[in-house]
Amino acid sequence: MNLVPLGNVVAAMVFAFLGIFIFVIAFMVMDKLTPYHLWKEIVQEHNMALAILVGAMSLGISIIIAAAIH
Helix, strand or coil: CCCCCHHHHHHHHHHHHHHHHHHHHHHHHHHHHCCCCHHHHHHCCCCHHHHHHHHHHHHHHHHHHHHHHC
8 A cells, every 4th residue: 555656755855855955055145145154153253143134034045945846
């Protein structure tokens, strides 16, 4: 008894990896557009405001990618 067709699982995996790839590219572009290195500012300088801003932008990008793929 096959509850979930294998084609659906493969399609879900492809779309998941595609979404992650697009998110990484968008984050790299966002990092290049800012005048400072985001990861260094957040981790080494403990810039909490920038961390909240990057988190909000990441959620926004994720919602847009999810809606585009869906």
